[in-house]
Amino acid sequence: MMNQGVKDHILQALNKGIRLDGRKKDEFRPIEIKIGVVATAEGSAMVTCGDTQVVAGVKMDVAKPYPDSQEDGVMMFSSEMLPLSNPQFEPGPPKIESIEVARVIDRGIREGKAMDTKKLCITPGELVWNVMVDVLPINYDGNLIDIGGVASLTALYNARMPKLENDKVVPGSKTGEKIPLNAMPLPVTIGKIGDNLIVDPNDAEYQSLDARLTIAVLEDGTLCAMQKGGNASLTVKDLNEMIDLAVQKSQELRGLIKKALGMA
Amino acid sequence: MTYTKRMDGRGFAQTRPITAKAGVIKKADGSAFFKIGDTAAYAAVYGPRELNPKHMQDPKKGVLRCNYNMMPFSGTDRIKPGPSRRSKEISMVTEKSLLPVVNLEDYPNAVVDVFIELTETDAGSRCAGICAAAIALADAGITMKDMVAAVSTGVVDHQVCVDLNGDEEHIHDVDVADIPVAMVPSTEEITLLQMDGKVSKEELLKGISDVTPVLKDIAKIQRAALKERFAKE
Numbered sequence: 001m002m003n004q005g006v007k008d009h010i011l012q013a014l015n016k017g018i019r020l021d022g023r024k025k026d027e028f029r030p031i032e033i034k035i036g037v038v039a040t041a042e043g044s045a046m047v048t049c050g051d052t053q054v055v056a057g058v059k060m061d062v063a064k065p066y067p068d069s070q071e072d073g074v075m076m077f078s079s080e081m082l083p084l085s086n087p088q089f090e091p092g093p094p095k096i097e098s099i100e101v102a103r104v105i106d107r108g109i110r111e112g113k114a115m116d117t118k119k120l121c122i123t124p125g126e127l128v129w130n131v132m133v134d135v136l137p138i139n140y141d142g143n144l145i146d147i148g149g150v151a152s153l154t155a156l157y158n159a160r161m162p163k164l165e166n167d168k169v170v171p172g173s174k175t176g177e178k179i180p181l182n183a184m185p186l187p188v189t190i191g192k193i194g195d196n197l198i199v200d201p202n203d204a205e206y207q208s209l210d211a212r213l214t215i216a217v218l219e220d221g222t223l224c225a226m227q228k229g230g231n232a233s234l235t236v237k238d239l240n241e242m243i244d245l246a247v248q249k250s251q252e253l254r255g256l257i258k259k260a261l262g263m264a
Numbered sequence: 265m266t267y268t269k270r271m272d273g274r275g276f277a278q279t280r281p282i283t284a285k286a287g288v289i290k291k292a293d294g295s296a297f298f299k300i301g302d303t304a305a306y307a308a309v310y311g312p313r314e315l316n317p318k319h320m321q322d323p324k325k326g327v328l329r330c331n332y333n334m335m336p337f338s339g340t341d342r343i344k345p346g347p348s349r350r351s352k353e354i355s356m357v358t359e360k361s362l363l364p365v366v367n368l369e370d371y372p373n374a375v376v377d378v379f380i381e382l383t384e385t386d387a388g389s390r391c392a393g394i395c396a397a398a399i400a401l402a403d404a405g406i407t408m409k410d411m412v413a414a415v416s417t418g419v420v421d422h423q424v425c426v427d428l429n430g431d432e433e434h435i436h437d438v439d440v441a442d443i444p445v446a447m448v449p450s451t452e453e454i455t456l457l458q459m460d461g462k463v464s465k466e467e468l469l470k471g472i473s474d475v476t477p478v479l480k481d482i483a484k485i486q487r488a489a490l491k492e493r494f495a496k497e
Contacts, residue, residue: 037383038304038335038337038338038383038384039302039384039386040302040337040338040339040340040384040385040386041337041338041384044337051290051291055335055383057335057336057337057338057383058337059336059337059341059342061341061342078336078345080345082333082379082381083308083310083331083377083379084289084292084306084307084308084379084380084381085289085291085308086291087291087292087310087313091331091347091379093346094345132336132337132342134335134336134337134342134345136335136381138288138289138306138381138383139288139289139290139291140291141290141291171340171341172340
């Protein structure tokens with residue numbers, strides 16, 4: 001893992017207002033979004049942010065609804081730290097880090113009510129659509145939650161529903177109909193190193209974080225999910241600044257997504 | 265009925281369009297992307313690095329370890345993450361297909377890890393994975409005797425067809441055989457050979473002889489990807 005010398009170096013530089021890759025504290029790495037990159041998926045997106053590159057794919061199937069929400073379609077988010085993407089990852093079942101990534105992305109989209117789950121009901125109490133989103137890094141250099149969040153949301157907007165025949169999905173079919181979506185919540189992670197707040201931490205910075213807070217933000221600035229990580233605590237002053245930063249950055253990211261989707 | 269015209273209009277010895285790129289994964293020691301039609305594979309090589317646990321180390325030569333995986337959204341139905349019987353078998357045959365060209369004697373006690381991820385598949389995924397892995401190994405500077413190229417040769421209703429796509433694999437009313445082949449292009453040694461389906465001995469041999477020049481062409485594309493990568497640096 002990261003040695004203390006590197007961590008100290010990152011902190012000392014940040015105290016002088018410098019990031020090792022030359023960015024400002026509130027600056028993302030350059031982002032590129034490609035849509036429809038996976039022919040087999042109902043929807044997909046490939047998002048490159050510096051040396052992090054994430055592919056998200058949406059698959060759709062039908063399922064029995066949950067007993068407590070019989071008229072709602074269901075969704076599921078999964079992620080894995082692929083050993084292909086970075087030497088620090090090993091093969092094996094998903095560990096807590098990747099489970100957290102998937103769950104935080106999930107909560108932003110779920111609590112932000114991005115998906116109209118009522119419209120994803122086929123037969124109340126019996127059959128609903130199941131939307132499965134998988135988020136996987138091909139290149140890993142930190143900030144998987146934010147980049148994965150952009151990729152997931154873009155893939156959902158890119159998706160076209162498959163055809164349904166006798167309550168079964170016709171394999172490989174597409175109807176041209178979109179998934180009913182009506183919001184664009186995005187998770188933005190603010191890292192804290194010493195007294196410095198930074199956005200879009202790369203791997204070295206991520207491993208040096210004292211604390212982090214991921215905030216999922218809707219287009220009107222409403223917050224819809226949060227997750228604190230790291231061992232250090234946060235002050236109310238931190239929280240104030242972190243929210244402002246997250247709201248501002250989420251607007252930038254949303255603008256890029258809209259452009260990629262041709263909505264801008 | 266005979267298979268006189270291919271479903272996607274290709275010639276019988278014609279592959280789907282191929283894209284190959286080396287050096288696509290920054291943190292890997294070597295990497296590649298190989299796409300043939302709607303089948304796309306990424307490969308990353310990590311190593312030579314220390315092999316743990318230590319009792320698995322071989323003081324005479326290194327160990328090649330391949331891991332083939334289809335991403336959950338890369339098939340018709342979502343694939344549950346994690347290894348399956350199928351992916352384990354493909355990982356093994358991938359390893360065997362590359363072993364004959366890799367000079368593992370140069371890396372005693374070490375392991376060379378190859379991770380292969382398929383983002384989308386429309387038949388021929390193990391061959392695409394092998395092609396990507398061979399480029400990635402060369403990109404990592406692992407000493408090799410030659411490239412390894414792979415593609416499937418098929419026999420549809422007694423007609424040899426190179427590089428079957430998913431639609432052709434699923435033709436039901438006639439005999440279809442899918443024969444993935446990997447080859448060392450300079451020596452024409454076969455390093456992967458599997459078959460599903462029914463063929464005569466003659467058809468099989470014709471399939472192999474028809475696919476040999478195709479494999480040599482694929483090896484040229486693999487080499488070109490490496491040249492392009494190192495021309496840039």
